[in-house]
Structure formats: C-alpha cells, structure tokens
Amino acid sequence: MSEQRITRGRSVSALACCMGVGLWLFLSLLGASPVNAQPTEADLEAGEQIYLQRCAHCHGVEGDGVGASTDVVYPKPRDFTSGVYKFRTRHETEEGNWLAADSDIARSIREGLHGSSMPGWETVLSGQQIDQLVHYIKTFADVFEEDTPGLELSFANEIASSPESIARGKEIFETVFECHTCHGTDGRGNGEEALAGLEDDWGYRIWPANLTKPWTYRGGSGRRDIFRNISLGIAGTPMPPFADPDPMAEARETDDPEEKQEIEALARELQEDTWHTVNYVQSLWTYPQEPEVKATLTAKRVDGALPMSPDDAAWQEAPVNYYPLVGQVIQEPRLFASMTVGVELQALHNGEEVAFRLVWDDRTESAPGESEEMETYGDAVALQFSSKPLSGMEKPYFLMGDASYPTDLWYWRNDPGDAVLTRTQGAGTFQADGNAGGLVSQGQFDNGQYRVVIQRALQTEQTDTEVQFPIGAFIPFSVTGWDGSNGEFGGYKRTVMAWYNLYLEPEPSKAPLYLLLVGIGFGLIVEFSALFVTRKNHG
C-alpha cells in the first residue's frame, strides 16, 4: 500500500518535471526570452561585435543601410539611423513616433524578412546574442532614448474564417481600407498606385506585397502578422496603419454611458473588420507556403485535341508543378534584383502533340520605351530543351547551352505574342527572334498574371537538331523569364532555374493488372503450401 503511494508520488513529480521541461522547451522554441530592458556596457560591446561580423555588409558600419551588398539586393537593407522598423506590435507614440518594441526587433532578426535577402539568424545566433544585437542597433537612432514604444496592439475580437467573413473582408478590402489601390483587385501587388510608382521613405522604388504568395510576406504570414500589418502599417513604406492608436481615449472622457457604448462598439467593429480582411487576404493564397520543387513534370496523356486557351477547363486535369525563378547572377551582366518569384508549369499530350501552360505573376505589363527613367523591354518567357538527343547523363549547360550542346528555346513575348523557336549556344548567342518552328501559342496578361500555352508536335523532321519528345522518357527542361520593366532582356538579364525532367505519360499500362493477379497467385501458393506441409506433419 505505502509502496504504491511512493510510486505514485514519484510518478507525479516525474510528470511535473516533464511538464516543466516541456514548458521550458515550448517557451524557448517561441523565443520568448525577454530582452533585458537595460543593457550593460558589455552587452553593447558584444552587440557591436556581432553587428560588425554579421550585419554591417548590408546595413553599413554606421547603420545607415549602406553596405557592400546594398546596391545588389531588393528590397534595400534598412537604415537603422532612422529608428524606423517595418514590423512592430506597438501603436504610434504620443510624440508621433512608430517605435518597435525590443521583442519586435528581436523577432525580425530571429526569423528574418521572408522573401528578402535578410535571413533568419536563429540558426546562427543565440537568444542572448540577438538581444545584445537589438540593444546595439537601437544606439544608431536617438529616438529610442527620447521616447518609449507606444501601446501594445490588441488582437481581440478575432473572427474565424468563413465564406461570409471572406465576403465581408473583400468588401472592406475594396471599399473601406481600399487595399486594392496598391495590392490590386486579385492581390498580386499590381494596383494603380503600385504601377504609378511607390517609394519608401528613402526614395527607393518599392512594390506592394503580392498577397497570393504568403511565403514572400516579409513580416510573416500568420493571422496575427497580417492583422498587425493592416492595423499598424509597415513603417518606412507607403503601407498605412488602419487601427486607432487609443480607441478608448474618447470613451474615457465622456460620462454619457450611451456615447461610451457607441465608441466601444465602433472600436470593436474596426477590429472585426480587420479580422474579416485577414480572412479575405488568406483566401487569396495560391499556396499556404512555398511549394516543394518536384523533380519531374508529368505531361498527362489525354485523348483528342489539346487545349489552346490558357483558361480551358482541360488544364484542371494536369498536375501543376511550381518552380522558383531566380536572378541570373552567374554571367556578366548579372541580374541581382529580380522581381519574378516563380512559375507554375503544366503539360498535357495526346500521343501526337504536347502542350505546356506557364503561369507567372508580373505586376507590370511591360513594353519597350514605356519609362523615361530606365530602359524597358517586353515581358517574355521561354521553355528550354536540349536541341540534340541526349545519351548518358550529359546535358547542355543550363544557361542556354554551348557550342557542342545547343539549346532550343521556345520563346514567347507579350508583343507580338507568338512563340518562336530560337536556338542558342550560350547566353551570348541569344536572339530574341526565330522561326515558327512548328510552335503554336496563345497567351494573355490578366490583372498581374501571365498565362501562356505553347504547343508543338511531339516529333519533327529535324530529329538530330531539334528537341523530340519520346513518350515514357525523361526529357530535361527548364524555364527562363524576362520582366521587361525591371530592365530584363537578352541572354543575361533574366530569371533562371535549374534543369528538371519532363515525363510524357505512356498509355495506361496493363502491368498493374497482371501483377495484381500474380500477387494473388503468390499469396495463395504460400498459404496452401503452408497448409499442406503443416497437415502432413501434424494432421
């Protein structure tokens, strides 16, 4: 009896220990270590050392955002001397300052700014080092000494997502907050204001977030992150705050209970409207996070004519692969600040022809000479294949091949809008024109998105000098893109991706059916042999 009690006592304390350790792990995962309010001299010195080693090349030794890589990244590194931080959970102060709390700055360092060149530092720096860094970078701006961060943002009155809430959110998006003027009606960051030219506080051209791609939301894509950005804006950028810094201020001054109630109801409504908007923004997502790159693009086999229109319902049959596109930073002249994030690719074939559908977001429908400030070009895309049949593992160099391994580019540009075949032997040989090459295409620009279909026969007469598509084989392909208003053109200034494989689905095989029968037979043989042997020995 007593022994049992001791055991139980032990297991209770063991459980408590486990829970304690669990809670500690949970909190440390959350990064909830509080930043010390008062840094010591040693903290500041340590922070400076970390800053010089890890941060100064982008944010500058003086913290002014001018470092070795400032000219070659988009968006630009933040200027800390301003004391303006993008992501905060604090309202404007009475002095009119948008100060971030230490924990806000620590989070930006810990997690990085997604889709930018600012990485998350939590794999490299300890929580204490990040705190020291926070203290140090605050010393770049006097405002942190003169003022203290404002009231904390309230996340109250959250509304769960539902079709009704999303519909209400869309209404607010378009008529109350008017988010579409910058983010566009489909959320692709292509609103009128965006196209007219937005600048940050330092005069750099910047673009509103493409809300359909949550992995590029700089400040994170959690529900509270979106709520925070709508409520408090993104300081230093044209994204304004929509929340009232102290919604209850007027309510405190009045003695009239009815008026008080009215003010409270209004404050509540604003919070609820913000949550509706959050629900609408989330409904715009194409993917909840950046999709994994798949090594093989399967061209599904269908019967009859292939769809020519990019919006044909037949495309819903084909699997969609997403591929990130990145700046060509390998050969000079390089493209450092690319704007295109990635391309969605689908393929269908019918045993005679193959059709590709390419979909990518581009805020601007570009044309040559449209800007006075910089040289602009048309928007374009190309599928790349090896011109020659390949044997073994050798492939053309992924940047447009070379003299011994040329590549076929199926090049489509918004003007004139017909795909042509152009052959390259390296980026320097690229010509933005070619012959029809048996290609048929149809493409359109629609509210910040290009959708293009290119078709060709699987086989052509030039079997040794033009790409052929044998069914059931793996054919290397890649995609390259040009955003004309970002100064992208020619063989070098473009976005690129690695080689992946295209696989043309063969006719449905009967092998699985045969193997099903073989498997059943196998199972029966094993069972009856066991039965036979056992009966013989023991029966």
Added chain:
Amino acid sequence: MRLSIHLKSLLTLLVAIFVFSVVVPFVSAPIPGQLYGWYVITTLFVIYLYVSSSEASWEEFISPVRQLLLARTALMKPLRIVVFIVVPLLCGWYFSTWAAGGSAPPGGLRVIHPTPPSSVNFQGKQLVLQDIPVSPIRKDEAHLAEHIENGRIIYYENCFFCHGDALQGKGHFAQGFNPAPADFQASGTIAQLSESYLFWRIAKGGPGLPSESTPWDSAMPIWEDFLTEEEIWQVIAYLYDTTGHEPRVMDHGGGEGGGGH
C-alpha cells in the same frame, strides 16, 4: 513478467524501425529507401534466428500459425477463411502498386569533390596547385586581418545570393539551383578541402568541373572572369575564418582528400 515470444519479436521490430526512421535521420541523415529495406530484412532475419534458436521457442512461435491452419474450433474456422482471402489480396495489391510507382527520373550519381587538375591556367598565368600547399596570403601575416575583411566584402558583393549570410548555402537565390549551393558550415565541404582546391573550384566554377560532376547543372560562376587572384585567396580566407574550419594542408605527394563520394 515474461513477455511472449511474439511480443518480443514485434517489439524488437518496432524498436528497429523507430531507430531507422526516426533516430538515425535525427542524428545524421535519412536512410535511402533501398538501404532501409535491407536494414529491415536484416532485422527480420535476426528475429528469425532468435525464435528458431531452440526447439521450444520455435514451437512457441509457430504454434498459433499451426492453430490457425489446423484447428477445427468455432473461432478458427471462419478466421482461417478470412485469412486465406485477405492475404492473397494484400499480396496482389502490393505487387500492383509496386508497378504503378515506376516513373522515377534517372538519378545520375554526381561526384561532389572531383580530383582537381594538377595545375590551372588563371587569367593566362599557369598555377601548379601542388606547389601551393597553403594560401599565399597567409605568408603575409601582418595583413591577414585586412585580407579577411576584404574577403568579407567580396563575399557580400558576389557570393551571398546563393551561399547565404550564414554560409550555409541558403541564400535568397539558392532555391533556384540544383545541385544546391555548398554549405560551408557543414563538415563535408571546405573542412575536407585544401585552399588551393577551393581556388580551382572558385576560379573555374561549374563549367570547369569534369563531366562526372555534371558541370552543366552547376550554377557556380567562373570567378576568374570577375575576381583577381588575390581577391579569390581573400574570400577563401574569409570562409575559413568565419566558419572556424581549418583548411586541409596538401602534402607534396599530392595526397589530397578530394576523391569522389
């Protein structure tokens, strides 16, 4: 309490599978599919050896099977019929799904650290790699800190897009390339190589690789088109300084850890 031989066998198998699929990937890296299969088969074989080690344990192990096959009780008879139908169907299902998953791309084996050439022609100047056991800028010890600082700037003007701020190969353009950019912090990259090896890989880039290392896939630029000889040595010094790795020193016999993986 004495565990039955079936429970023991089952527990052994479950523990082994837990180790193969959770512990090993956590400690090092996931086990490739085929190897995983072999590990499980080996485990099953060991369990078989154990249960058949004595007449008594084998008898204990096999008796339920025999029961199932022979017993004429009210429970066993219908159970026998069910098992005789379900097992062949499961075999059939397994065989046919096995055939359905048959479209895997050709997985070319790529040599990650190929044998370097004995000498490279750098911007018209012949450099014999064997004669450079350590980076020449290390001889200039008084200015080493300056060289490293310059290497840092070169890194941030040229390399960090792909290899990343943290030197872990996770720069903001890394996801566009395959193979992924090298992770300098890992123990299998620059920690295994000499400085002159790095010099060759940086100077000649992806296109300078031999064909067994798939030069057509590599996104590594030919840096001799952008950087001077001294700048390349500086950025190499920065990589070792920041990661804390020590470069391997090449002996004159040419014995260098650059063999293929």
